[in-house]
Amino acid sequence: MRNSSRSLAKRWKVFDLRRSAPPCLPAVALVVLLFPLAAWGSVLDSEAIQIVALPDASRVTLRLTAPAQVRVVDAVQSHGCFFIDLYSVQAGFQDKVIPVNHILRSIRIQTYPKALRLQFFPDERTSFRVAEAETGYLYPLGDLTAAKFVPSGHPARTIVVETTRSRRWRVILDPGHGGKDPGAVSGKRREKDVVLAIVRSAQRNLSGTDVDVILTRKSDTYRSLGSRRDFVEEIEGDLFVSIHANAAHRKRYQTPPSGIEFYYLSKTASPDTAALAEAENREDEERLGPQQNAQWNAMMSHLIEDILREHRSSGARACQAFNQVFSRDPYFRAHNRGVKSAPFRVLTNRMMPAILVEVGYIDHPAEGRLLASPDFQDRTGRLLAQSIRHYLTHQASSQN
Numbered sequence: 001m002r003n004s005s006r007s008l009a010k011r012w013k014v015f016d017l018r019r020s021a022p023p024c025l026p027a028v029a030l031v032v033l034l035f036p037l038a039a040w041g042s043v044l045d046s047e048a049i050q051i052v053a054l055p056d057a058s059r060v061t062l063r064l065t066a067p068a069q070v071r072v073v074d075a076v077q078s079h080g081c082f083f084i085d086l087y088s089v090q091a092g093f094q095d096k097v098i099p100v101n102h103i104l105r106s107i108r109i110q111t112y113p114k115a116l117r118l119q120f121f122p123d124e125r126t127s128f129r130v131a132e133a134e135t136g137y138l139y140p141l142g143d144l145t146a147a148k149f150v151p152s153g154h155p156a157r158t159i160v161v162e163t164t165r166s167r168r169w170r171v172i173l174d175p176g177h178g179g180k181d182p183g184a185v186s187g188k189r190r191e192k193d194v195v196l197a198i199v200r201s202a203q204r205n206l207s208g209t210d211v212d213v214i215l216t217r218k219s220d221t222y223r224s225l226g227s228r229r230d231f232v233e234e235i236e237g238d239l240f241v242s243i244h245a246n247a248a249h250r251k252r253y254q255t256p257p258s259g260i261e262f263y264y265l266s267k268t269a270s271p272d273t274a275a276l277a278e279a280e281n282r283e284d285e286e287r288l289g290p291q292q293n294a295q296w297n298a299m300m301s302h303l304i305e306d307i308l309r310e311h312r313s314s315g316a317r318a319c320q321a322f323n324q325v326f327s328r329d330p331y332f333r334a335h336n337r338g339v340k341s342a343p344f345r346v347l348t349n350r351m352m353p354a355i356l357v358e359v360g361y362i363d364h365p366a367e368g369r370l371l372a373s374p375d376f377q378d379r380t381g382r383l384l385a386q387s388i389r390h391y392l393t394h395q396a397s398s399q400n
């Protein structure tokens, strides 16, 4: 009993508006001065807004103190939001923005002279509906360009706004290197071949599921890191996964290292990740030349700030989810170097969380042999596919 209520509490994240600090604008006070309280029929208090976020949906319930006229406008195409105007309704708090989840990114509440406007900013791949709670009356969607703004004619006291993911998941898989860039090499083993085979297996294992897969390369072709990044920026995806294989310079180690590692983006490298980030970024740096590299580094520091703000925690969460799934496999449980962060150039996109997996050491005598075997490549690809679905189906309920 206790267990089930705990897991339910975990899954259902209820937001308390009283916790979010209101901005310091005296907007409500101003409006109240201009429009005496008698002109307002109803009040929407902070505690009368309940937000429930689920992995594939969100539900917002608004409870007014008295019925109000409602208008719903779909401006998703033109303004990236839909909004609900509540006529003659006063907010019991100051204008504010409330972050929700990846289905419904945020809600902005603003006081207008004759109405309270709630702007809902959904993910592009969502559908929404606005209904009155008691009767289930569905509000029709108005037109933003209509000259005269008309309420629906159906007053409501409790309004439910449901936002649902309407499309499938989309994941970009990036087999590192390719073509003239072999990546790490050990004898006949080349990183570019190993990672392509693993990614191909992951793609096979995801076919027929609710995840669509896009590959940055499908064969042994060259693609620069810049071109990979531009490609990703064009796509609205849910996750980017770059697959690599590591190599140690064996002379430096008594015992050659082995094991899988999961990376998310960070601005700086720790001493043990610096060499790897340098190796994975090298091809890009060599291609660009000193001047372009300086420009790139300047842009990079701004870009990374943005990305870290937006996607850092989801990148870290994705790494944890992947590590959990891989740890179910006896080999990867025993050969696991854990979750880390480093400044990998290929992870710098603004569009979606991005992680990089170093599946193992291609120049470790035993692990290198495994990585080159089709059976092990398929096993790794299958685990990747499971990790991706595990992350996608659990991310929203644990989002901040």
Ligand SMILES: [Zn+2]
Pocket: 176, 177, 183, 184, 191, 243, 244, 245, 280
């Ligand atoms: Zn690599």
